[in-house]
Structure formats: C-alpha cells, structure tokens
Amino acid sequence: MSGFAATGPHVLRRMNATAVLGALRASAGGTARVADLMGATGLSRPAVTRALGLLADAGIVEFFEGNDSRVGRPAVRARFRAELGHVAGIDVGPHKVLVMITDLAGNVRAQHRVVGPPAQTGPELAGLLRTTLVEAADEAGVAPGDLWAVGVGTPGVVDHERGEVVLAPSIPGWAGVSLLAELREWLGCPVHIDNDVNLAVVAERWRGETSDNLLFVQWGERIGSGIVIGGKPYRGANSASGELGFLDLVTPIDAEPPQASDGLGSFERLVGARAILGLAVERCAGLRAALEHGDIAPLFTAAEGGDADAVATVDVVAARFARGLAAQLLILDPGLVVVGGGVSRAGTVLFDAVRRHLRRLLLVPVELRVSALREQGVALGAVRMALDSAERRLAKDTAA
Amino acid sequence: MSGFAATGPHVLRRMNATAVLGALRASAGGTARVADLMGATGLSRPAVTRALGLLADAGIVEFFEGNDSRVGRPAVRARFRAELGHVAGIDVGPHKVLVMITDLAGNVRAQHRVVGPPAQTGPELAGLLRTTLVEAADEAGVAPGDLWAVGVGTPGVVDHERGEVVLAPSIPGWAGVSLLAELREWLGCPVHIDNDVNLAVVAERWRGETSDNLLFVQWGERIGSGIVIGGKPYRGANSASGELGFLDLVTPIDAEPPQASDGLGSFERLVGARAILGLAVERCAGLRAALEHGDIAPLFTAAEGGDADAVATVDVVAARFARGLAAQLLILDPGLVVVGGGVSRAGTVLFDAVRRHLRRLLLVPVELRVSALREQGVALGAVRMALDSAERRLAKDTAA
Structure with missing residues (x-):
C-alpha cells in the first residue's frame, strides 16, 4: 500500500502548491487573486490560501493590495517573485557567444554577445563562454554562482538526455569537451545542453x-x-x-x-x-x-x-x-x-x-x-530549457 | 439518457460478437476454442458461446471437432469463414495494373498483372483496370459484383479521406477521373483509394x-x-x-x-x-x-x-x-x-x-x-485497406 501512503497530506499540500504556483506564473504579469487561482486550479479557497501561505513562507510568492476591477474594492493579489532567482541561456557557435540572463519569469535582465575569430578550438570557445557569462551576469547584478540553472545551445549532434556533444564538425575539439562538467562544478547549478536549432524551435513555440x-x-x-x-x-x-x-x-x-x-x-x-x-x-x-x-x-x-x-x-x-x-x-x-x-x-x-x-x-x-525572434532564438530556447530546470527546484523548495 | 439506452442488451451482444470475432480472426489459422476466446476477450463462457452462436447464424463462423492438445480429447473449435467474402487490392501505375483478390483473412486467391504501353490516359487506364479486375476475379472464382470492398493504390497526391486523386503528374487526365464513383456503381461495394507509397507502407507494417x-x-x-x-x-x-x-x-x-x-x-x-x-x-x-x-x-x-x-x-x-x-x-x-x-x-x-x-x-x-514484399507491396496495402472496410461490414452483419 505504499502508493496509497505516498498521497498523504504532505504530498497533497505539495501538489496543490505546485498547481497554484503554475497557475500564478501563467497569469498575466505573474499576479492573481485567490479567486482567479481557484478557477484555474479547481481547488477550494482554503486549499489555495494554504498553498499560497506555503509559497510565501518559501519566499516564492508575496502579497500586495490590488484592485478588484469587478467590484471596485481593494483585493489581495499574490505575485510570483520572479526576481527570486535567475537563469542563463547561452548560444555558442563557431565564433560567437550570446548569453542571456533572465529572471524566473523569463524577463531578460542582461544580454551579452561576443564575436571572435572563426574556427576557435573547443577549449578556447569554452573560455570565451565563461568570460561572456561573467560579463552578462555582472550586467544583471547576479553572481554566476547564484544562477539557478544554465541552458546551452550549440551546433552539431547533441545527445540532450546525456548532455553530450556527439558531433560538432564546425568547431574543432568541441565534441567531447568536458564543458558541462566544468560549468556545473564552477557554477554549482544544473547545466543542460541541446542542439542550437532544437532550442530555436523551443523558443519559437514559446514566444513565436x-x-x-x-x-x-x-x-x-x-x-x-x-x-x-x-x-x-x-x-x-x-x-x-x-x-x-x-x-x-x-x-x-x-x-x-x-x-x-x-x-x-x-x-x-x-x-x-x-x-x-x-x-x-x-x-x-x-x-x-x-x-x-x-x-x-x-x-x-x-x-x-x-x-x-x-x-x-x-x-x-x-x-x-x-x-x-x-x-x-x-x-x-x-x-x-x-x-x-x-x-x-x-x-x-x-x-x-x-x-x-x-x-x-x-x-x-x-x-x-x-x-519574430531573429538571431535571439537559440539563446531564448536555452533560457526556456534552464527555466524548466529552475521549475523543478521551485517545486522542491515548495515541498521543503 | 440516450447514451445509456444505447448500451442496452442488443448493443452489448453486438459488441461481444465483434470482440469474439476479432479474437478469432487474430488466432492462428482463424480457429480457436471457446476457452481461448474467453482468455482473449475477458468474456464469460456463456457470453462467448452466445456471441459464437450469433456469428454462426450470420454465416461468419462455423464449428468443427478439433483436438485439445492439452488433455487429448476432442474439443469444439470455432473457425472464421474467411471464404465468406473476398476483397480486391489494386495497384495502378502509369502503365501497369496489378489486381490481387484475397479472402477475408487476406489469403491471396488470385493475382493478375497487366503491363501496357506507358503514359496511358486516365480513361484508358480506368478501362485497363476494369478488364484486369474482371480477369483476376474470374481466376479466383468470384463475380466482381460479389466483392465486399476494393482498395486502389495510385501514384500522385491522393486525398484518401475524400477518396480523390488531387494531383497525378505521371498519368494525363488521371486526377479528377471519376474512377471511384464508377467503380462503386459497377461493383456495388465500398471502394477506397490512397497514394501507392502510403499503401506500400501499410503493407510493410502488416506483413514486413x-x-x-x-x-x-x-x-x-x-x-x-x-x-x-x-x-x-x-x-x-x-x-x-x-x-x-x-x-x-x-x-x-x-x-x-x-x-x-x-x-x-x-x-x-x-x-x-x-x-x-x-x-x-x-x-x-x-x-x-x-x-x-x-x-x-x-x-x-x-x-x-x-x-x-x-x-x-x-x-x-x-x-x-x-x-x-x-x-x-x-x-x-x-x-x-x-x-x-x-x-x-x-x-x-x-x-x-x-x-x-x-x-x-x-x-x-x-x-x-x-x-520482403518487393513489387507486391502496393497491392497488398490496398488489400489491407479493403479488409478494413470489409471488417466494418462484418461488424454490421454481426449486429443484424
């Protein structure tokens, strides 16, 4: 009966909090009233209120006095604290690196693009990537070590599940470079990699x-x-x-x-x-x-x-x-x-x-x-991949 | 409550008969014992027996004395009467027609191939198709008017849902030819059409x-x-x-x-x-x-x-x-x-x-x-499409 035990009150509370947070983040501007969240999740008022309390305790949500347009009187609104964390999306090509830093709602806080001479070697390119990331994070006022997650898009055949560049004919020494392991050690956060075009498609379906x-x-x-x-x-x-x-x-x-x-x-x-x-x-x-x-x-x-x-x-x-x-x-x-x-x-x-x-x-x-995304698609898709990872951390924080 | 009324005893009997027939046809050689059919359908012995009785009344199933290998004593086996009806699968190209006649289990009874001069016109090709169909049906001992269904595969862009050849650059006058309507009127049975390569894929997944x-x-x-x-x-x-x-x-x-x-x-x-x-x-x-x-x-x-x-x-x-x-x-x-x-x-x-x-x-x-299907793939896929149609008739006959 362990499956049954797993749906105890603790797990239910966590599931409700995750559902409420999802609905809140999907709301315009990341803000909503309790009634809106009841409608979006199908949960009762006490359940939504309890979930918001949990999320506020975890620092994920805050409340403010909004205006209820229907009846004209003030109403408490919850707001997702997107500024709680940041992620980076990185587009790395044979001779360019574009780093985008966004908050947890995907709002771009800084963007930095460096173009180098073509046909860099893998290690050179990895170095350029690090410098550009530091500069972009600096511009956003975020320490690289405070990033919640990083997404990387790169040309070539990428095994996105194992996080490996299998084949990258355009960058000598890029396939097999221990980029991911190094980035993870340096940043202390999840780092994901995928083929650049796949990420551009992800971005297209997210924002285009x-x-x-x-x-x-x-x-x-x-x-x-x-x-x-x-x-x-x-x-x-x-x-x-x-x-x-x-x-x-x-x-x-x-x-x-x-x-x-x-x-x-x-x-x-x-x-x-x-x-x-x-x-x-x-x-x-x-x-x-x-x-x-x-x-x-x-x-x-x-x-x-x-x-x-x-x-x-x-x-x-x-x-x-x-x-x-x-x-x-x-x-x-x-x-x-x-x-x-x-x-x-x-x-x-x-x-x-x-x-x-x-x-x-x-x-x-x-x-x-x-x-409509032009040359920002790959970096935006990498941001989206990093946000998916950050969402798993949010869900865990909610449960703590 | 009409949805509820639709699940009355008549409909249930029909659903059970359809399930039992499906299980019987899927059995090796199209024969099975009542116990096999109980296992395959999850129905009770009385339900399976009643369904087999209905199918036998409709002429779809017959019984014979088999041998129960487990205990060595004779056991009644049901057999799907695949010879009850026939279908035709037709592969028609710019200058060839291949007609395959099978029974309701897809066993080939006759096969006839005619190769003509290339670049026939649509009406000429339709004529060749009719003659070849008559010859193949004759060889199988089936009157064309007795066919249960016909499938046709043809090159070009085919709207298989509306049953129309939209574009057939290789056969002048083929797109828009009223082939299907004419065949249906002549044969008095359902006639379906699809792109030849799509049908070869269907055959490949059926038999290859x-x-x-x-x-x-x-x-x-x-x-x-x-x-x-x-x-x-x-x-x-x-x-x-x-x-x-x-x-x-x-x-x-x-x-x-x-x-x-x-x-x-x-x-x-x-x-x-x-x-x-x-x-x-x-x-x-x-x-x-x-x-x-x-x-x-x-x-x-x-x-x-x-x-x-x-x-x-x-x-x-x-x-x-x-x-x-x-x-x-x-x-x-x-x-x-x-x-x-x-x-x-x-x-x-x-x-x-x-x-x-x-x-x-x-x-x-x-x-x-x-x-493994070589040049027979398209006709076999057309047979499969015709069999799908014949199965809908079987289901209707079962209910009658």
Missing part, C-alpha cells in the same frame, strides 16, 4: 509561432532545421534530424562529394551567412566598403533601395536557398515554414524572392514566415 | 518490417517514400510528404529547373527503373539483347556474375540513388530505411553498393533493408 506542425529553419552562417509534428519536436533516431546544412546540391551527380575542411556542410558553404557575404563582395563592387565589417545587412539595404547588383545578388541567394528548402519541403510537406537565425533579419526583399522561387519548385503550397 | 519508426522508399519507375513516426504514418499537411521522386540533384544550382514533360520527377528521371534501363542499354553493349524486353533484371544478374560494364553501371545507379536517399536521411534521421518496389528485386549487388555510397554521405548511421 505556436502551430503544432511546422518546419523551423535556422539560417545563419550555419543552416539547420527543426521539425515539429503534432506539437512535439521530432529529433530522429540519433538526434540528427533536420541537417539541411549538409544537403549537397552542388557536386555533379556522378562525382564524389568532397570532404569538408571547414566543418561546414555543402548547403552552408553555398548559402550560409558567410557565403552570402562572399557573393556580395564578389558581385557588388559598390558595396565593398559597407561590407568590410563582415555584416551582410548592407546588401539587403541596398537591394531594398533598388541597387541593381544587390537585387541580382539577393535573387541568387534566394534561388539557392529555395532549392535546398524545396528538397526538405518535398519530403516533409509541413504546411508552415518559419525561418529564424541571423539571415532572417534580411527582410522582405529576400523572403519575397525566396517565396517566388519556391512556388516553381513545389508540388503543393507552403506558407513561409520569418521568425 | 513492423518497426515503429522507419522510412519506406518505393523504388520502381517512380520513386516515393512513406514516413512512419511512432507507429503512425506521417502524411504531411497536404498528404504530399515523401515526394523523393521530385528531388532535383541534377539542375545546376543557379539554373532554372526544367518543367517535366513526362510527369516524372527529376530523381525518377535520374534513377527510376526506366532510367536504369536506359543507362544499362547505353553502357552495357553485351546486354542489349537481354534488355530488349524492358526488364532490368539482366543488368543485376550480369553484375552478380562479374560483368565489368554491368558492375560499373550498377555502381553509378547505386551512387545516384544514395545521393537522393542521403538528402532525405539528413532531414529525417529515421534509423531504419526499407526499400521496396520493383528495383528492390535487384539484390545485394545493388544494395551493398548503395550502403557503401551512403556511408560517405551521412553524419549518422542508418540501417538499410530490402522489403
């Missing part, structure tokens, strides 16, 4: 497109995709689905595909952000000065403005991207494609051209949208 | 590979694929997933892909059965006489035997197929690929080469198996 079926394409220097079917991410048998970046549309059909020396996939070398920069420098003489800093934005600005070379170059980029995307759409027929990542900032001049080229390549239509 | 996650590739003159995720077919937003045949690995990246004039997709023109025949005729002078009948089998037989031209040609075919398959595997990472269709008969000389080329193109491993 919530459709239950979609294909998300991360388009930056690297290109990868995440598949959502029936509301769930589809990862594949080896956590290696969606590797659009390695699609080869260039090698003549009867030739042997070359082994990549830069860790990039064929499609990334064709139309990733670095390839776009190369094309723009080569084909738009008038833009060379503007492109000197390595940012591709001037290409799209010039194309918007009608610069003929820029328009033609953007059309080549759009046609190439459409060819690769079409290959994936023929297989998946997802109905909706959301494009995120750095290149998604390019705007309508690029994406209208992509849509035009796509139409000629597909058997059935697809809706293409640009993600 | 039962893995819950797999990619099935139908490789014949046409090339398409079916995706199974978590035990369920994934069809896509427009029932148009898996269109591997339209993948374009040939058009130079900055060129405009040509519009197909033959209704075939780019990958089908590259490495479908007809393309393989063309390659073999072109590159294997010594095989031209053997290849005259349009069958590609002599190519693979010669390659098995060590013919240098044949070996080289098979390697080209394998390399090309691997390039297209790799594109799909990079997206899906399915873990298991099953190849069916006519070309799957080619044997190890082809598939060992495919596996060798695949290994150089993938980031993670995949297991490639050849379907």
Whole structure:
C-alpha cells in the first residue's frame, strides 16, 4: 500500500502548491487573486490560501493590495517573485557567444554577445563562454554562482538526455569537451545542453509561432532545421534530424562529394551567412566598403533601395536557398515554414524572392514566415530549457 | 439518457460478437476454442458461446471437432469463414495494373498483372483496370459484383479521406477521373483509394518490417517514400510528404529547373527503373539483347556474375540513388530505411553498393533493408485497406 501512503497530506499540500504556483506564473504579469487561482486550479479557497501561505513562507510568492476591477474594492493579489532567482541561456557557435540572463519569469535582465575569430578550438570557445557569462551576469547584478540553472545551445549532434556533444564538425575539439562538467562544478547549478536549432524551435513555440506542425529553419552562417509534428519536436533516431546544412546540391551527380575542411556542410558553404557575404563582395563592387565589417545587412539595404547588383545578388541567394528548402519541403510537406537565425533579419526583399522561387519548385503550397525572434532564438530556447530546470527546484523548495 | 439506452442488451451482444470475432480472426489459422476466446476477450463462457452462436447464424463462423492438445480429447473449435467474402487490392501505375483478390483473412486467391504501353490516359487506364479486375476475379472464382470492398493504390497526391486523386503528374487526365464513383456503381461495394507509397507502407507494417519508426522508399519507375513516426504514418499537411521522386540533384544550382514533360520527377528521371534501363542499354553493349524486353533484371544478374560494364553501371545507379536517399536521411534521421518496389528485386549487388555510397554521405548511421514484399507491396496495402472496410461490414452483419 505504499502508493496509497505516498498521497498523504504532505504530498497533497505539495501538489496543490505546485498547481497554484503554475497557475500564478501563467497569469498575466505573474499576479492573481485567490479567486482567479481557484478557477484555474479547481481547488477550494482554503486549499489555495494554504498553498499560497506555503509559497510565501518559501519566499516564492508575496502579497500586495490590488484592485478588484469587478467590484471596485481593494483585493489581495499574490505575485510570483520572479526576481527570486535567475537563469542563463547561452548560444555558442563557431565564433560567437550570446548569453542571456533572465529572471524566473523569463524577463531578460542582461544580454551579452561576443564575436571572435572563426574556427576557435573547443577549449578556447569554452573560455570565451565563461568570460561572456561573467560579463552578462555582472550586467544583471547576479553572481554566476547564484544562477539557478544554465541552458546551452550549440551546433552539431547533441545527445540532450546525456548532455553530450556527439558531433560538432564546425568547431574543432568541441565534441567531447568536458564543458558541462566544468560549468556545473564552477557554477554549482544544473547545466543542460541541446542542439542550437532544437532550442530555436523551443523558443519559437514559446514566444513565436505556436502551430503544432511546422518546419523551423535556422539560417545563419550555419543552416539547420527543426521539425515539429503534432506539437512535439521530432529529433530522429540519433538526434540528427533536420541537417539541411549538409544537403549537397552542388557536386555533379556522378562525382564524389568532397570532404569538408571547414566543418561546414555543402548547403552552408553555398548559402550560409558567410557565403552570402562572399557573393556580395564578389558581385557588388559598390558595396565593398559597407561590407568590410563582415555584416551582410548592407546588401539587403541596398537591394531594398533598388541597387541593381544587390537585387541580382539577393535573387541568387534566394534561388539557392529555395532549392535546398524545396528538397526538405518535398519530403516533409509541413504546411508552415518559419525561418529564424541571423539571415532572417534580411527582410522582405529576400523572403519575397525566396517565396517566388519556391512556388516553381513545389508540388503543393507552403506558407513561409520569418521568425519574430531573429538571431535571439537559440539563446531564448536555452533560457526556456534552464527555466524548466529552475521549475523543478521551485517545486522542491515548495515541498521543503 | 440516450447514451445509456444505447448500451442496452442488443448493443452489448453486438459488441461481444465483434470482440469474439476479432479474437478469432487474430488466432492462428482463424480457429480457436471457446476457452481461448474467453482468455482473449475477458468474456464469460456463456457470453462467448452466445456471441459464437450469433456469428454462426450470420454465416461468419462455423464449428468443427478439433483436438485439445492439452488433455487429448476432442474439443469444439470455432473457425472464421474467411471464404465468406473476398476483397480486391489494386495497384495502378502509369502503365501497369496489378489486381490481387484475397479472402477475408487476406489469403491471396488470385493475382493478375497487366503491363501496357506507358503514359496511358486516365480513361484508358480506368478501362485497363476494369478488364484486369474482371480477369483476376474470374481466376479466383468470384463475380466482381460479389466483392465486399476494393482498395486502389495510385501514384500522385491522393486525398484518401475524400477518396480523390488531387494531383497525378505521371498519368494525363488521371486526377479528377471519376474512377471511384464508377467503380462503386459497377461493383456495388465500398471502394477506397490512397497514394501507392502510403499503401506500400501499410503493407510493410502488416506483413514486413513492423518497426515503429522507419522510412519506406518505393523504388520502381517512380520513386516515393512513406514516413512512419511512432507507429503512425506521417502524411504531411497536404498528404504530399515523401515526394523523393521530385528531388532535383541534377539542375545546376543557379539554373532554372526544367518543367517535366513526362510527369516524372527529376530523381525518377535520374534513377527510376526506366532510367536504369536506359543507362544499362547505353553502357552495357553485351546486354542489349537481354534488355530488349524492358526488364532490368539482366543488368543485376550480369553484375552478380562479374560483368565489368554491368558492375560499373550498377555502381553509378547505386551512387545516384544514395545521393537522393542521403538528402532525405539528413532531414529525417529515421534509423531504419526499407526499400521496396520493383528495383528492390535487384539484390545485394545493388544494395551493398548503395550502403557503401551512403556511408560517405551521412553524419549518422542508418540501417538499410530490402522489403520482403518487393513489387507486391502496393497491392497488398490496398488489400489491407479493403479488409478494413470489409471488417466494418462484418461488424454490421454481426449486429443484424
């Protein structure tokens, strides 16, 4: 009868507190009246009141005098103390680190981005990650050791359950680096890792497109995709689905595909952000000065403005991207494609051209949208993963 | 209280009879003792006996003296009368029709295959389908009008719920042909239609590979694929997933892909059965006489035997197929690929080469198996679909 004993008063109180906290956090602004929480949880007034008391004792909830809009008289409102703790979401790529620090409600408190020279080694990159994390935490007024949880997004094949980078062709020495163990020891909190594109999909479904079926394409220097079917991410048998970046549309059909020396996939070398920069420098003489800093934005600005070379170059980029995307759409027929990542900032001049080229390549239509999260998706998804971890700690604190 | 009234004795008897019939049909050889059926259904002996009586009255079940192996004395066994009715499964392609007639247990009673000239029109093909069905039914000793249900598999995008061919580029005038309505009127029984590759997947999971996650590739003159995720077919937003045949690995990246004039997709023109025949005729002078009948089998037989031209040609075919398959595997990472269709008969000389080329193109491993169903998969899947329909009639007859 141990199963029965496990539902004793202590466990029930904890379950009620977890339910009330969940309802409170889901409320607008993280505040609610007792009546709201009764409605959301189905619990009685005494049960909600007792749960809020427990949560207040644990420092998770506080009360303040609100206004009951229905009857115009003051009403006590409970507020989730999101400032109680902080988490970090980290997007680490071949030569950039973006760290986002948020409170427990996911409100961004600081954001720090460092761009280094490309093709860092694993240990160098791990060092850059630490410095950037310290700087971002400092900006947020949080000691790194006080973080509740950290999420990390990285390119390559990641076994997110074991927390291991299995394969990371774009960063020499990155797979197998003991990053997680080191971070956990340094920070003394849970550290989780997942593939960057998977996290961008998580962020998209948290803060962007919530459709239950979609294909998300991360388009930056690297290109990868995440598949959502029936509301769930589809990862594949080896956590290696969606590797659009390695699609080869260039090698003549009867030739042997070359082994990549830069860790990039064929499609990334064709139309990733670095390839776009190369094309723009080569084909738009008038833009060379503007492109000197390595940012591709001037290409799209010039194309918007009608610069003929820029328009033609953007059309080549759009046609190439459409060819690769079409290959994936023929297989998946997802109905909706959301494009995120750095290149998604390019705007309508690029994406209208992509849509035009796509139409000629597909058997059935697809809706293409640009993600509202742009290049922040991966870090936001890492934040979401860290918040899931922080929620487990909240649940434990509630029970204590 | 109408929901309550619906569970009266009549409905209960019907539910019990349906459960007992299901258990009986699932038994080896379609026969079982009352005790077996009690165990399988959880019903009492009187309930099972009453249900069997109902089924016997309806002509669905008969009894015979079996032998109870446990105690050595005779025991009454019930037998599902699979011969009570027949269904047809039909595989119709651009220039072939395969009709399979089975009893209600799926035992094949007759099989008839007709190959015509390619690129028939829709009405011509519908005519060929009728003649072939009449011939196969005749061979099975069944009047077409006595069929319980018919399943049809056809290339193209099929709305299997509405029973409409939405798009069939390979057969002029096939989409929108009133095939189903005409067949239903002629035969007076339910007629269902689905995409041929989807049906090959159904057959594969019924009679072949039962893995819950797999990619099935139908490789014949046409090339398409079916995706199974978590035990369920994934069809896509427009029932148009898996269109591997339209993948374009040939058009130079900055060129405009040509519009197909033959209704075939780019990958089908590259490495479908007809393309393989063309390659073999072109590159294997010594095989031209053997290849005259349009069958590609002599190519693979010669390659098995060590013919240098044949070996080289098979390697080209394998390399090309691997390039297209790799594109799909990079997206899906399915873990298991099953190849069916006519070309799957080619044997190890082809598939060992495919596996060798695949290994150089993938980031993670995949297991490639050849379907045991070969070119019968589509018709068998159509049979399965017809049997599902026949089962609904059985359930109704049981209730009468």
